[in-house]
Amino acid sequence: MNYQHNFNPTISDTHLFDEITKEKEEIGYYNLVHQDTTEFKAYAKTVKQKNIVVIGIGGSTLGTYAIYKFLKHSKPLFKKLYFLETTDPIDIKAKISNIDLEDTLFVVISKSGTTIETVSIFKYIHSLVKCDKNNTLVITESDSKLNEYAQTNGIKSFEVPKNVGGRFSVFSAVGLLPLAIVGLNIDELLRGTQEIHDSFFNKGVEYERVFQKARFFTEYKSVFNINVVFSYSSRLEGFNKWYVQLWGESLGKIDIKKTRQGLTPIGIIGPIDQHSFLQLVVEGRRDKTVTVVKVNDFHSKLAIPHVKLEGLEELDYIDGLEFSTLINMQADATIESLNNLGDIPCDVITIDGVSESSIASLMYEYELLTSVCAKLMYINAYDQPGVEAGKIILKSKLKNK
Ligand code: PA5
Secondary structure, eight states: OOOOOOSOOOOOHHHHHHHHHHHTTTOGGGGGGGOOOHHHHHHHHHOOOSEEEEEOOGGGTHHHHHHHHHHTTTSOOSSEEEEEOOOOHHHHHHHHHTSOGGGEEEEEEESSSOOHHHHHHHHHHHHHSOOSTTTEEEEEOTTSHHHHHHHHTTOEEEEOOTTSOGGGOTTSHHHHHHHHHHTOOHHHHHHHHHHHHHHHHTTSHHHHHHHHHHHHHHHTTTTSOEEEEEESOGGGHHHHHHHHHHHHHHHOOBOTTSOBOOOEEEEEETTGGGGTTHHHHHHSOSOEEEEEEEEEEOOOOOBOOOOOOTTOGGGGGGTTOBHHHHHHHHHHHHHHHHHHHSSSOEEEEEEEESSHHHHHHHHHHHHHHHHHHHHHTTOOTTOOGGGHHHHHHHHHHHHTO
């Protein structure tokens, strides 16, 4: 019997795992978990400035922002980190008006080294305060124009490895250096990623979980095309943004059979979005999955005091309750209400606490999940051809202005 086909067949778990293991030899982010951080920590110790301003966009900032936003109020940090990402003139002015530029280290991050947002903001900053080897650090690819600029001006630079894509670069110098400089424990970050890496590649719990989830998302993608991440901590707002970029830019692609693929990421925050987007989830079209992210231990004893408010006595049952208990009970109530509906796929990730290892584990798991989904969808997770056309049009308009 002869058999031919022109479709992409479902891949077996064994084949899928072999493909990912093979990909690991070429795609650099998988192996960042085992890198030596000595150089980053040594450099971090030399930084005297109180303010650190990262200039970059997309994968060059979102991961760092996610980790910093999650941890900044819970860790004893010696420096403040700011991000200049947008060409919005009001935003640029507003941000720098709060920063003592004379006491600032500018960290210019761009893998390509020629991103218009990054270079234009850097030029503006350079016009306000001379950026030189005393107050500037560059993180870029070794052969980029930006690195050439750094070398010519004696500015210290660190490398973004060629095989680590922007949105997968948070655990390279891109994220680790600024985070080490402000005082976060980057070895603990890597420890969090190692746990996930080892469990996945040794076919432990992580492997089961990522494979199952990726299979569900991709097999049911025409029904449940929208993946809502419902994070029950405002401190995870940066994580949500990072997830939206990772998922959107990696999975929105044309596959090898020229079919359009994609899963639509949405990031919302609990309990705030219980008073907003949740209505759409509950009564809207059944095209969404929901992943609730909870924080087990907020390391906070902040509680609702026993205060009597005349006329509001019926709410006195909340008196004495810790806010961390309240927010987690709110998450549980939402989960139960969704499960009761019986037709909304919902899973729950509970991270241990507000720590480097917890946030890093969560992010690394999402990177793995993205890679596995991409394999199942027969697409390349690591390029972004769809954003190029706009860049070319802009360049030509700017050159002919
Ligand atoms: O994930 C990506 O590759 C992109 O989002 C980039 O990070 C973004 O375009 C910024 O690029 P660069 O780091 O080259 O300035």
